[in-house]
Amino acid sequence: MVIKTIDILKNEIPIEEESLIITEDVKAGLVLVDIINGFCTVGAGNLAPREPNRQISEMIEESKRLARLFCDKKWPILAFLDSHQPHKLEHPYPPHCITGTDESNLVPALRWLEKEQNVTIRRKDCYDGYIGSFQEDGSNVFVDWVKNNKIQTLLVVGVCTDICVLDFVCSTLSAKNRGFLNPLEQVVVYSKGCATFDFPASMARNSKDISPHPQELMHHVGLYMAKERGAKIAREVSFDSLKKP
Numbered sequence: 001m002v003i004k005t006i007d008i009l010k011n012e013i014p015i016e017e018e019s020l021i022i023t024e025d026v027k028a029g030l031v032l033v034d035i036i037n038g039f040c041t042v043g044a045g046n047l048a049p050r051e052p053n054r055q056i057s058e059m060i061e062e063s064k065r066l067a068r069l070f071c072d073k074k075w076p077i078l079a080f081l082d083s084h085q086p087h088k089l090e091h092p093y094p095p096h097c098i099t100g101t102d103e104s105n106l107v108p109a110l111r112w113l114e115k116e117q118n119v120t121i122r123r124k125d126c127y128d129g130y131i132g133s134f135q136e137d138g139s140n141v142f143v144d145w146v147k148n149n150k151i152q153t154l155l156v157v158g159v160c161t162d163i164c165v166l167d168f169v170c171s172t173l174s175a176k177n178r179g180f181l182n183p184l185e186q187v188v189v190y191s192k193g194c195a196t197f198d199f200p201a202s203m204a205r206n207s208k209d210i211s212p213h214p215q216e217l218m219h220h221v222g223l224y225m226a227k228e229r230g231a232k233i234a235r236e237v238s239f240d241s242l243k244k245p
């Protein structure tokens with residue numbers, strides 16, 4: 001039934017995906033959204049996958065590939081890490097990614113990023129990384145990162161496609177349209193570099209707080225909504241060095 005619903009959805013609201021080629025004459029920045037143990041490592045917490053998941057595994061591999069390429073070129077990377085204080089939980093979800101626990105740390109495949117000089121780590125305590133980047137003095141870590149690195153193309157990967165990734169993308173596009181993020185020109189969501197969780201109806205019946213969340217369906221909805229807000233959706237990402245005349 002779910003597969004048929006997804007097929008119908010894709011026919012009714014198709015997503016136009018494109019190939020993204022990043023050249024060295026464009027200032028590009030990579031944002032990793034919550035690729036942490038609490039959302040991606042099997043058995044790591046209340047919102048972690050209960051068994052190996054193809055979509056999440058592919059997201060981690062593609063994110064690692066892009067991060068390696070960005071680090072090789074010394075291009076800027078910003079990694080958001082969901083991190084909550086024990087007394088400030090996120091309704092309707094159960095306690096997750098508590099500050100100081102391994103749940104709120106990068107997955108093992110990406111832990112090496114913590115030692116890279118071109119990488120900025122930002123711990124946030126809300127869905128939206130843009131909002132979570134505000135500091136007590138009113139400054140915004142993400143906004144400053146974009147401006148200081150003169151980023152023109154922003155490439156976004158991570159979890160969850162329809163929640164934290166989508167919220168961040170929508171806020172970023174709104175800020176860009178208001179002129180708050182100059183010189184940012186485009187926001188690109190890489191479909192294979194994103195994933196969401198799978199919570200079928202059969203499991204939701206035993207929980208009064210969490211609604212059904214079929215993975216493939218909600219992943220598609222997240223990408224579609226990002227596209228509707230003005231983001232570009234990439235089916236593949238490659239790099240092309242500038243050819244000298």
